[in-house]
Amino acid sequence: MSDPAIVLPxxxxxxxAVRKSANRKRKDFKQNNLVGYxxxxxWLIGFFLFAFIPIAISLYLAFxxxxxxxxxxxxxxxxxxxxxxTDIRYGRAVLxxxxxxLIAVPLRLVFALAVAMLLNTKxxxxxxxxxxxxxxxxxxxxxxxxxxxxxxxxxxxxxxxGVINTxxxxxxxxxxxxxxxxxxxxxxxxxxxxxxFGSPMLIFLAGxxxxxxxxxxxxxIDGANASQQFFRVTLPLLxxxxxxxxxxxxxxxxxxxxxxxxxxxxxxxxxxxxxxxxLYRRAFNDFQMGYAxxxxxVLLLIIAFFTALNFRLSRYWVHYDTKEG
Numbered sequence: 001m002s003d004p005a006i007v008l009p010x011x012x013x014x015x016x017a018v019r020k021s022a023n024r025k026r027k028d029f030k031q032n033n034l035v036g037y038x039x040x041x042x043w044l045i046g047f048f049l050f051a052f053i054p055i056a057i058s059l060y061l062a063f064x065x066x067x068x069x070x071x072x073x074x075x076x077x078x079x080x081x082x083x084x085x086t087d088i089r090y091g092r093a094v095l096x097x098x099x100x101x102l103i104a105v106p107l108r109l110v111f112a113l114a115v116a117m118l119l120n121t122k123x124x125x126x127x128x129x130x131x132x133x134x135x136x137x138x139x140x141x142x143x144x145x146x147x148x149x150x151x152x153x154x155x156x157x158x159x160x161x162g163v164i165n166t167x168x169x170x171x172x173x174x175x176x177x178x179x180x181x182x183x184x185x186x187x188x189x190x191x192x193x194x195x196x197f198g199s200p201m202l203i204f205l206a207g208x209x210x211x212x213x214x215x216x217x218x219x220x221i222d223g224a225n226a227s228q229q230f231f232r233v234t235l236p237l238l239x240x241x242x243x244x245x246x247x248x249x250x251x252x253x254x255x256x257x258x259x260x261x262x263x264x265x266x267x268x269x270x271x272x273x274x275x276x277x278x279l280y281r282r283a284f285n286d287f288q289m290g291y292a293x294x295x296x297x298v299l300l301l302i303i304a305f306f307t308a309l310n311f312r313l314s315r316y317w318v319h320y321d322t323k324e325g
Contacts, residue, residue, distance in 0.1 A: 061293040068287035079294035090295070092270040093278035100186065100274060101253035104193040109245055112197040116204035117234075130205070137198030146192075146262035153178040153188050179264055182271035189259050189272060200245040207241035208234070239318045247310050254303050275299055 037044075062079060066072030083090050119130055139145050154162025154177075165175040178184050211234065219229045235242075257276035260266060266273035266281075279299070283292035 058293045058296060061290045062297050063294075064290040065288075066290035066293075068289050072290055075290070079291050080298070082291070083294065083298065089270060089273065089278060093273045093275050096186065096271060096273055097254060097256075097275040100190065100193075100256060101250060104190045105246070105249045105253050107190065107194045108197050108249060109200055109242070111194055112200040112245070113204050113238075113242075115197065116201045116208060119201075120205060120208045130202070133201055134198035136196045141196075141258055143258065143262055146259050149188070149192050149259075150179075150263045180268055182269045185264050185268060185271050189256075189263065192259055192263075193253075193256075200249060203245055204238070204241055207238050211237050236319045237321075240320055243310070243314050243318045247307060250306055250310070251303055254299065254306075 061072075063074060063076055064072045065075045065078070115133055119126055119133070136145075152163045154165050162178070164178070169175050176184060178188050215233050215237075216229055219233050224232060255276055256274050257280065260272045260274045260277045261280070264272040266277050275295075276299075279292050279295045282288045282295065
């Protein structure tokens with residue numbers, strides 16, 4: 001027979017104290033969690049009511065021919081088939097949006113980086129310039145700025161009006177009907193996008209401030225000039241910032257709406273009929289909520305595809321600091 005287990009004096013008392021302490025910790029943990037959930041409950045309720053439910057409804061409507069006034073029924077993939085086969089204006093909207101993104105995004109980023117490098121100094125008064133350059137990004141998406149931009153280029157379509165045309169006339173050149181020509185109308189919106197370079201500029205500026213000055217000093221000692229320092233030091237260390245700005249600007253470019261809605265209304269000849277504007281017209285002019293919902297989900301897939309592609313390609317050109325401390 002085996003010997004009975006030996007119980008040391010006070011063991012039961014210690015075990016009881018341990019169990020009591022564990023129970024108290026579990027109770028405190030649950031109470032803390034409850035308090036945390038109470039604090040975030042307004043956000044959770046708002047997200048559920050104003051984000052999750054509308055997204056779920058939109059996904060359902062994408063497979064119906066729902067009309068805002070007449071209702072609708074399940075049609076499966078008919079909306080998506082219509083987009084890629086019979087809807088000619090949808091193709092125009094996609095092409096116009098891609099043209100805008102391919103031109104406006106690189107120009108804005110190049111301009112933002114150039115200005116950020118000019119403002120990357122400790123000279124007196126530079127903070128005022130930073131604020132001045134950032135203001136267009138704050139107000140750039142407003143209707144008021146879009147109306148102002150329209151008036152600058154002669155918003156009523158007459159070539160003899162507008163500040164820009166007046167200036168062109170003083171220089172002796174022929175005035176331009178900016179909004180009456182499909183080849184020039186989109187450039188007015190691209191120029192507006194470039195003018196709103198403040199946000200990426202500040203992000204570039206923050207990245208430039210993080211580059212150690214010792215690297216530039218070492219490059220100068222090795223005989224590198226300003227151009228070589230930019231391409232061998234600045235750009236490689238700034239690639240994570242460039243990547244972030246590029247991804248965000250591409251997403252923003254695919255979602256452009258207010259500028260085209262106010263300034264050009266999608267014309268002329270659908271040259272500025274961007275994706276979001278065409279979606280809006282289908283939803284709130286034609287009341288085709290089912291078709292508009294399908295368009296919204298396709299736009300989500302387009303943005304997700306290019307975002308994933310950017311992340312995939314980033315491994316070949318984005319350089320991260322991998323120093324181990």
